Amino acid sequence: MNVLYAELIKLKNANIVWLSFIAFGLAPVMGAVFILIMRDPDALANAGALSLKIEAMGIKPDWNAYLGILTQAIGVGGVLVFGFVASWIFGREYTDGTVKDLLSLPSSRSSILNAKFIIYIFWCVGLCISNLLTGLILGYFLQFPSLNMTETLNHLAIYFNTAFLTIIIGTPIAFFALRGKGYMGALGFVALTLVIAQIIGASGYGSFFPWAVPGLYSGISQEYKASLNAFSYGIVFLTGLIGYIATIFYWRYADQQ
Amino acid sequence: MEVISTHNLVKQYGSTHAADNISIHVNKGEIYGFLGLNGAGKTTLIRMLLAMIQPDKGDIFLFGQKLDKKFQRWNEIGYLVETPHAYPDLTVLDNLRVFYKFRNLNKPNLIDEIISKLKLEKYRNSRAKVLSLGNQQRLGLAKALMHQPALLILDEPINGLDPEGIVEVRELLQELTQNGSTVLLSSHILGEISKVATRIGIIHEGRLIRELNTEELFSQLHKKLIIRTRNNNEAINYLYDAGYSAIKTADNSIEIKDPDAIQFPEKISRFLVEKDLPPVQLSTFTEDLEMYFLRTIQTSKSQIS
Numbered sequence: 001m002n003v004l005y006a007e008l009i010k011l012k013n014a015n016i017v018w019l020s021f022i023a024f025g026l027a028p029v030m031g032a033v034f035i036l037i038m039r040d041p042d043a044l045a046n047a048g049a050l051s052l053k054i055e056a057m058g059i060k061p062d063w064n065a066y067l068g069i070l071t072q073a074i075g076v077g078g079v080l081v082f083g084f085v086a087s088w089i090f091g092r093e094y095t096d097g098t099v100k101d102l103l104s105l106p107s108s109r110s111s112i113l114n115a116k117f118i119i120y121i122f123w124c125v126g127l128c129i130s131n132l133l134t135g136l137i138l139g140y141f142l143q144f145p146s147l148n149m150t151e152t153l154n155h156l157a158i159y160f161n162t163a164f165l166t167i168i169i170g171t172p173i174a175f176f177a178l179r180g181k182g183y184m185g186a187l188g189f190v191a192l193t194l195v196i197a198q199i200i201g202a203s204g205y206g207s208f209f210p211w212a213v214p215g216l217y218s219g220i221s222q223e224y225k226a227s228l229n230a231f232s233y234g235i236v237f238l239t240g241l242i243g244y245i246a247t248i249f250y251w252r253y254a255d256q257q
Numbered sequence: 258m259e260v261i262s263t264h265n266l267v268k269q270y271g272s273t274h275a276a277d278n279i280s281i282h283v284n285k286g287e288i289y290g291f292l293g294l295n296g297a298g299k300t301t302l303i304r305m306l307l308a309m310i311q312p313d314k315g316d317i318f319l320f321g322q323k324l325d326k327k328f329q330r331w332n333e334i335g336y337l338v339e340t341p342h343a344y345p346d347l348t349v350l351d352n353l354r355v356f357y358k359f360r361n362l363n364k365p366n367l368i369d370e371i372i373s374k375l376k377l378e379k380y381r382n383s384r385a386k387v388l389s390l391g392n393q394q395r396l397g398l399a400k401a402l403m404h405q406p407a408l409l410i411l412d413e414p415i416n417g418l419d420p421e422g423i424v425e426v427r428e429l430l431q432e433l434t435q436n437g438s439t440v441l442l443s444s445h446i447l448g449e450i451s452k453v454a455t456r457i458g459i460i461h462e463g464r465l466i467r468e469l470n471t472e473e474l475f476s477q478l479h480k481k482l483i484i485r486t487r488n489n490n491e492a493i494n495y496l497y498d499a500g501y502s503a504i505k506t507a508d509n510s511i512e513i514k515d516p517d518a519i520q521f522p523e524k525i526s527r528f529l530v531e532k533d534l535p536p537v538q539l540s541t542f543t544e545d546l547e548m549y550f551l552r553t554i555q556t557s558k559s560q561i562s
Contacts, residue, residue, distance in 0.1 A: 006358035013346040013384070097342030101400065104307040106331045107359045252326075255310040 003107045007115040016088055017123070024081045024127045027073030028135040034069070035061045035142055063144045067155040068219055070135045071162050074128060075218025078166035079197065079211055082124045083190030086170045089116050089123070090247070091177035091186050099181075099256065109251045117174070117244070121167055128163040158219065165214040165236050169193075171243030178250050207232040210239040258285045259321065260408050260439040261306065266315035268301055274463035275301035276312065281458060281465065283441055286434050290454030291443035292550055298463040299443040300339060303412050306441070307336055319408065332360055335406035337414055341397025345386035349377050349396055352385055356400050371403045376425070390417035398426065402433075409433060411442040415449055427453050447546035451475075459553055466557040478544045479552075480519045484511040484529070485538040492534045499528060510538075 011017055037043045038061050090113075093099040102112055147155070177186035197212040201220075206212030207227040213236050216225050261283035268276040275298045283289045293299045304310045306317060308324055317324040320333065343352045353368045372378055375395040380388060385396060394417045401409060409430070415423045430440050430453055444450045450457060457474055459467040469477070484503075486492040489511055496503035496513065503513050518525050522539055529536050544552070 002358040002361050006355045009351055009355050009358065010344055010347065012351055015346075096344055097340065098344060100309065100338045101342070101356070102359070103309045104331055104334065104336060105356075105359050106329070106361055112359070256304070257310065 003111045003115040004118060006107075007112075007119050010092075011119070020081060020085055020123070021127060021130055024073075024077065024131055025134055027077055028070055028131050028138055031066055031069035031073070031135070032138040032142060035066060061142070061144065063139060063147045063155070064151070066135065066139055066142070066144065067159065070131055071155070071159045071218040072215070072220045073131065074159065074166055075162045075215040075220060078124070078127075078163065079169070079194055079214065080190060081127065082120075082166055082170045083173050083193075084187065085123050085127075086120050086173040087177050087183045087186035087190065089120050089177075090174040091180070091183040094177075094181040095183055103256055110248050113174070113248055113251055117171070120170065120174070124167045124170070125163065128160070132159065158217070162214050162218040165217055165233075168236055168240035169210050169214065169243075171240045171247065173243070174247040175243055175250060178247060208235070210235045259283065260285050260287075260319065261289075261441060262318040262321075263302075263306075264316045264318075266302070266305060266312045266317065268298075268305065268310065268312050268463075274298075276305065276315075277463040278315075279460070279463070279465050280315075281468070283439060283456075285439050286437060287456055288430060288434055288440040288442070288454045290450035290457045291441070291460060292445075292447060292450060292457060293443070293460040294554070295445075297460045299460055300412055301463075302460070303336075303338060303410055303441075303443065306410055307334075307338065309338075332362075332404055333407040334410065335401035335404065335408070336410040336412075337397045337401045338410075338412045340416070341393050341400075343385035343388075343393065343396050343400075346384055348382050348384055349380050349388070349399075350382060352396060353399060353403060356403065360404050362404055367403050367405075371399045374402070374429070375399045391419055391422050394418055395422070398429075402429070405438075407438055409438060409440045409442075411440065413444055414442055415444065415446060423449065447550055451546055459550065461554045461557055464557075467553050474546075474549070478546075478549050479514075480541060480543045482513040482518050482522055482525065483538070483540050483542050484513070484525065484536050485509075486511070486529060486534040486536055488534060492529060492532070495529070495532045495534070496525075501525075 093102060103109065105112075173186045173189060176189040177183065180186055180188075193211040197206065197209060197215060200206050200209040201212040201215060204227070206216045207229065208231070213228065213232050216228055216232075219225055259282050261281065263279055263281050266276045266279040267274075277298075279298070279302060281289070291299050291302070301310065305312050306319070306324070308328065319328070320330055322328060322330065343349075344355065347355070349372065350368065353371065357368055372381055375398055377392065377395055377399060380392055385393065388396065394414070398411075398414065401411065415426055418426060427449070430442070434440060442450070442454070451471060451474060454471060456468070456470045458465055483506075484492070489505060489509060493503045493505055493511055496511070501513050501515050501518055503511050506512050513519070513525070519541060522541060526536055526539055
């Protein structure tokens, strides 16, 4: 608990925390703007490329569409934002030059990393809940037709399952932040996975690439979502496990210059 | 009792020997100073002592216990490695609270005590990023000392400190050792190390080339007598005939290294006056620590080659 408390103290005055909530919070706001534009024929006509995008996405002004946007924001945008969060939590010690202060303490290196993983999970869950609450408030003002309980629970299950999958595949970023000794290597890895996920997802093989699975599961493409199977979820869990083990082993056994 | 003991430590990076069979033994209550040029292997050794890097060969014992994955006595060790860094957006107080928690400490007054001891009260609620280099160094020392360690390992602890801060650190280290703590420190400020250390190790190209206590160090410093007269050539001849190994230097002075002349310069003065060559200058020159250090390294190099 002391180690976790120490990691929490480190978040004090960190602007990155609020910036991440603001950046991720753009998703429900943008979704609401899309829907407002859709409802106004004049605005839709003046929206140009945006109107084409809205039509292509098949967005309808109801809870189903809006919660779908929020879920997809996690499945795709979450890979980036959660990746950024993991890069910062694990890479900051190198960027701040404080890593050497953490290596010869009564608190084990594994416990420090575990505390960081717990912070990562809670931070990402906080981002998901914040977006959901923002979406619910905006949806209330947009006066969507009500959903029944089954539909609501179904949407919430997909939303949080997507969040779960996206959080899991963030663990290798921790390894790259330590191995790369700072944010840059980890952020490069995040950017690379995001680009590859888009390409592989679009080519129909996303179910074989762990970083594309959350996006597909979120329903970004119903056609490809059907291709997800036990193997797809298996490689997500395996990637998460390998990322976690590699992070712990790297800090425990590799020389720290 | 040996607090630090290393046996034939070897650490190699490619063809570079960062540590080449280093064996040191530091006893309880000692202040052991490490001297070495940049890249000599000081920081590598310190990082090995702190288990940040693993030696390729050799063993380390701290408090008589082998340093391996099972070693648990980290709360008896305080350390400061190279430039001190702190979490820039946290205050001095919060930076110390982080390490208070990491060290599982249970005496809340320790933080206030160390803030007071390192004269950081004024900056207690200042963010670390606005501190001067000297105060960042104080904060680094506060982290290292907060838990009152029995062994303190410091890499360049007085970097960035003003003269007052240097004296304070020196007094702090002496106070710690009086209370039974042991200190191992490295510094490139040789004069400072000689003032504070009870024993000195000189490390060069990964090898421990000389180990001596402070008295031995001062006795090994080269001394010579520098003389000028109105006719140095004639004076050298007289001195040579009298059995002194006098030589003429490049700046037209006379140099004598005979211990007898250095110990009794008035004898030389009287001798030259008798020869009607009274000295216009007569002074004893003692080699400074930098010269001694460089000479030691040079000797080591020539022995190797």
